Amino acid sequence: MKFTFRCHRTAQKKNEDRQWSRFESRYQIKFGSVRTLGLLIAVAIPSLVTGQDTTDYFRANCMNCHTIGGGRLTGPDLKDVTKRKGAEWLMGFMQNPKSVVDSGDAYAAKMVEESRGVVMPASPGMNRYRAEQIIKLIEAESKLEKSQFQGVKVSNKPFTVADRLAGRKIFNGTSKLTNGGASCIACHSMHDLSALGGGHLGPDLTRVFERLKGRKSLSAWLMAPATATMQPVFKSHPLEAGEIHSLVAYFEDSAKYGEADASTNRVAFLLLGLALATGTIFLFDFIWKGRFHSVRRPLVDGVVDSIHQHSNTKTSETVAVTSLGSNDSQPKRGDA
Numbered sequence: 298m299k300f301t302f303r304c305h306r307t308a309q310k311k312n313e314d315r316q317w318s319r320f321e322s323r324y325q326i327k328f329g330s331v332r333t334l335g336l337l338i339a340v341a342i343p344s345l346v347t348g349q350d351t352t353d354y355f356r357a358n359c360m361n362c363h364t365i366g367g368g369r370l371t372g373p374d375l376k377d378v379t380k381r382k383g384a385e386w387l388m389g390f391m392q393n394p395k396s397v398v399d400s401g402d403a404y405a406a407k408m409v410e411e412s413r414g415v416v417m418p419a420s421p422g423m424n425r426y427r428a429e430q431i432i433k434l435i436e437a438e439s440k441l442e443k444s445q446f447q448g449v450k451v452s453n454k455p456f457t458v459a460d461r462l463a464g465r466k467i468f469n470g471t472s473k474l475t476n477g478g479a480s481c482i483a484c485h486s487m488h489d490l491s492a493l494g495g496g497h498l499g500p501d502l503t504r505v506f507e508r509l510k511g512r513k514s515l516s517a518w519l520m521a522p523a524t525a526t527m528q529p530v531f532k533s534h535p536l537e538a539g540e541i542h543s544l545v546a547y548f549e550d551s552a553k554y555g556e557a558d559a560s561t562n563r564v565a566f567l568l569l570g571l572a573l574a575t576g577t578i579f580l581f582d583f584i585w586k587g588r589f590h591s592v593r594r595p596l597v598d599g600v601v602d603s604i605h606q607h608s609n610t611k612t613s614e615t616v617a618v619t620s621l622g623s624n625d626s627q628p629k630r631g632d633a
């Protein structure tokens with residue numbers, strides 16, 4: 298299989314090459330060397346790809362703690378960070394924040410203090426090359442009037458009852474998410490969703506407003522969730538700013554209540570299961586009774602009828618078989 302496949306590919310490749318060189322020689326005079334053009338494209342494309350890759354990486358791994366020009370979140374605003382500290386130091390810090398902090402570096406110590414003791418975690422897949430690309434990205438974004446990493450504009454307007462209700466609807470899936478993300482209730486529970494209470498794959502979100510440190514930082518978190526399950530689920534279906542606003546309103550309100558008690562939920566779940574099971578048994582009973590009348594009865598009647606009709610022949614056959622059986626055994630006995 299592999300061999301024939303290769304042969305086919307090679308033949309195809311040769312064919313393509315032949316066509317390519319024909320194409321090339323025809324246009325060489327007109328446009329200069331097409332190969333040079335190809336080379337240019339070959340150089341340009343990977344760098345574009347890396348650019349997108351770095352943007353994605355920053356969005357996924359850094360944006361929930363840093364803005365560029367949007368003010369501090371858990372970590373400092375990274376706008377013009379290269380003017381505060383040299384690229385070499387920053388690259389070292391990004392690759393291993395803890396070791397720089399532990400080394401007693403004064404600048405790092407001051408940053409940690411300003412971040413209320415949070416030490417920046419190491420980022421997955423960070424290396425020198427990646428750090429270099431990120432520095433370039435931060436420098437480019439810092440020059441812009443409005444960086445794409447400015448973060449959500451979190452308004453200071455007090456949340457309204459309507460906001461909270463809208464958030465609850467988004468949470469329990471009554472309102473569909475604009476970009477097609479999965480409803481939160483599939484994986485999360487809340488204090489006011491009794492009975493089935495929501496999914497248990499993710500944590501209870503009743504007090505997430507406190508856990509994730511308030512409006513701004515929770516909004517930023519939801520804009521680019523960076524955790525193992527949330528990231529893949531929402532990376533290609535990001536929440537809209539309006540949706541985040543409503544959800545955060547709902548979470549702010551719910552933080553006043555205790556977390557949904559998992560044991561009560563479980564009892565409710567059990568009772569509901571029992572009720573369902575009982576209901577199912579009655580339902581089946583009903584269906585089966587119906588089936589007996591509609592399917593079984595004619596069948597049974599048919600059989601009874603046929604027995605009645607052929608009863609005479611059947612009796613004589615039975616007699617014949619019996620007598621044949623006895624005839625068979627008789628000669629044997631005679632042989633013996």
Ligand code: HEC
Pocket residue numbers: 355358359360361362363371372373374375378381382387390391394398405408409410412414415416417418420431
């Ligand atoms: C969990 C939050 C968090 C995440 C995620 C995070 N950082 Fe940080 N970052 C911090 C904090 C907090 C500081 C301040 C230093 C400290 O306390 O460790 C910081 C400091 C920095 C600094 C130095 C800032 C300055 O003003 O000199 C840079 C640069 C930086 N982070 C880049 C990144 C990059 C790039 C990523 C993503 C790959 C990232 N951070 C992910 C929290 C975070």
Ligand code: HEC
Pocket residue numbers: 468478479480481482483484485498499500502505508509518519524525526527528530536544
């Ligand atoms: C496919 C399941 C799934 C869906 C759908 C989902 N989450 Fe999550 N969520 C998780 C899991 C699992 C975690 C725990 C961290 C992780 O693994 O990502 C989590 C963590 C979180 C956290 C952080 C909680 C904490 O205490 O740190 C927040 C906030 C959150 N989710 C909000 C939401 C919101 C809002 C929605 C709906 C718009 C949602 N999630 C939909 C699975 C899900």
